[in-house]
Amino acid sequence: MGAPKQRWTSEEEAALRAGVARHGVGNWRMILNDPELSSTLRYRSNVDLKDKWRNMNVIVTSSSTRDRGRTSTRRTRAAPKNNDQLLAMSTITSEVDDEIVDVKPIVSMSVEGWNTSNSKKSHSRLDNIIMEAIKNLNEPTGSHRTTIANYIEEQYWPPSDFDHLLSAKLKYLATSGKLLKVNMIFSSLHHFML
DNA sequence: CTAGGGATAGCC
DNA sequence: GGCTATCCCTAG
Numbered sequence: 001m002g003a004p005k006q007r008w009t010s011e012e013e014a015a016l017r018a019g020v021a022r023h024g025v026g027n028w029r030m031i032l033n034d035p036e037l038s039s040t041l042r043y044r045s046n047v048d049l050k051d052k053w054r055n056m057n058v059i060v061t062s063s064s065t066r067d068r069g070r071t072s073t074r075r076t077r078a079a080p081k082n083n084d085q086l087l088a089m090s091t092i093t094s095e096v097d098d099e100i101v102d103v104k105p106i107v108s109m110s111v112e113g114w115n116t117s118n119s120k121k122s123h124s125r126l127d128n129i130i131m132e133a134i135k136n137l138n139e140p141t142g143s144h145r146t147t148i149a150n151y152i153e154e155q156y157w158p159p160s161d162f163d164h165l166l167s168a169k170l171k172y173l174a175t176s177g178k179l180l181k182v183n184m185i186f187s188s189l190h191h192f193m194l
Numbered sequence: 195c196t197a198g199g200g201a202t203a204g205c206c
Numbered sequence: 207g208g209c210t211a212t213c214c215c216t217a218g
């Protein structure tokens with residue numbers, strides 16, 4: 001007697017990721033009201049968004065033939081927010097008591113080398129993170145630097161001078177042809193190959 | 195409204 | 207049946 005299951009399309013998932021990138025985790029209503037996303041998400045409620053996000057950020061690695069009886073509940077480990085807790089990233093929790101459920105953020109890249117206080121080394125991984133950000137943002141024509149910055153700040157724990165870093169990196173990626181820059185909008189070649 | 199825990203539809 | 211993605215309930 002519940003409603004029939006309406007599975008999420010990849011377009012809807014992309015819209016949700018973009019929404020979270022723009023407005024932050026937990027601002028489901030705001031995401032729904034985003035003029036760019038409201039049409040794709042028109043069949044979803046704020047609660048649907050919340051539930052879906054919870055589910056998307058979980059990877060279950062238990063083959064489970066032998067799971068404790070309980071109604072199977074998963075432990076979720078939401079992606080870290082831009083708040084005041086040291087990076088608990090890359091904490092691939094192994095097991096919690098008797099539940100052998102192991103989860104990790106969907107965008108799981110190691111960010112080792114990043115410090116909360118400041119950066120000291122070169123971050124060759126930044127390239128990958130930027131690429132991943134643009135890809136996951138999935139905006140039809142590419143993304144503005146500020147949007148990219150917001151997204152990365154959602155997922156990771158960038159140093160305080162991250163804005164400068166990002167600007168420099170984007171500039172480099174653009175001039176080296178790894179990214180396309182048109183009117184302040186950065187897009188990956190990926191955008192034009194589909 | 196959002197966060198979580200619970201319930202259930204559907205798949206294998 | 208077990209299992210997950212989705213849907214429902216409700217405290218705060």
